[in-house]
Amino acid sequence: MFSRPKNAFFYAAAAAAFFAAGWACNKYGNVAGISDSTVVAVVGDRQITFGDWMRQIDLLRVFAQTPIDPDNKDQVKAVLDSLVDQELVLEAAQKSHFSDSAFDEALKTKLQEADLKVKDLRDKLEKDIQTLRRVENNYQEPYKKMLLAREYANSRVDDVVVTEKDLRDWYDDYSNQAKAAGQNLPPFEKIRHNDKALAQIKATVQAEKFIKNLEEATQVDRKQDVIDKYLAGLSISEKMLGTDEEAPAPGLTPNPKDAGGK
Numbered sequence: 001m002f003s004r005p006k007n008a009f010f011y012a013a014a015a016a017a018f019f020a021a022g023w024a025c026n027k028y029g030n031v032a033g034i035s036d037s038t039v040v041a042v043v044g045d046r047q048i049t050f051g052d053w054m055r056q057i058d059l060l061r062v063f064a065q066t067p068i069d070p071d072n073k074d075q076v077k078a079v080l081d082s083l084v085d086q087e088l089v090l091e092a093a094q095k096s097h098f099s100d101s102a103f104d105e106a107l108k109t110k111l112q113e114a115d116l117k118v119k120d121l122r123d124k125l126e127k128d129i130q131t132l133r134r135v136e137n138n139y140q141e142p143y144k145k146m147l148l149a150r151e152y153a154n155s156r157v158d159d160v161v162v163t164e165k166d167l168r169d170w171y172d173d174y175s176n177q178a179k180a181a182g183q184n185l186p187p188f189e190k191i192r193h194n195d196k197a198l199a200q201i202k203a204t205v206q207a208e209k210f211i212k213n214l215e216e217a218t219q220v221d222r223k224q225d226v227i228d229k230y231l232a233g234l235s236i237s238e239k240m241l242g243t244d245e246e247a248p249a250p251g252l253t254p255n256p257k258d259a260g261g262k
Contacts (some may be wrong), residue, residue: 040080043087048080056083058131062121063114160206160213167198170205 021175036051057079069076136198168188191197 041084043084044091046087046091048083048087053080053083056080062118100199153207157203157206157210160209162202162205166205166209167192167201170208171201 020250034050036049036054038050040053041046041048041051055066057070057076060079068079070076171188171191175188178185
């Protein structure tokens, strides 16, 4: 609840995401070796094949509000059930000679939106695959450093002294940021007797003070021009509008404390 991006160093579990490119592959995750043309259900005079079932799973992995887990037996079975239901509805629609011109027009828009979503997903997967290739070729040394740094920090952070003023100042700053984002938090006095919330705030403040103390003892020089140049390249609006590289990025100025600045 109370953690901010800076504190991910302490609390986030390191995870490497490995992607198997099984999309549009006849075997999918099919260890049973079932052929795409194998019939898995019949609805009236319509056959549902194994390939239909797998394509429906792919479809729902992309477009469902809650993506389907292809390794969850209950969810995979539910997809087949929904496909049977869908065929029942389509058969009824066909028998009633259903037609709706408004739907025909809306369908064009929906397909255009779907095309954009598929493109966005493809771009993300391509970036993920590039990340995976970089990681798998040379991950052990930086990963060991990350784990060692986290282990040392976790062993020392509880020793950082935190006063009530530290807690109050942090919470006031956090509340102001939340308010700027359109969220209103209760005043500090209302949560100071909530042991769980106070423990979360204390842990966060200890983490921030631990890093701040280290920064004050060591010279840190962030090459902001290089950083800004890279971040600007990630902005779609700047790419579209051709914003001058020297101009500051649009939007709210980030809190220097969140960036680790002084």
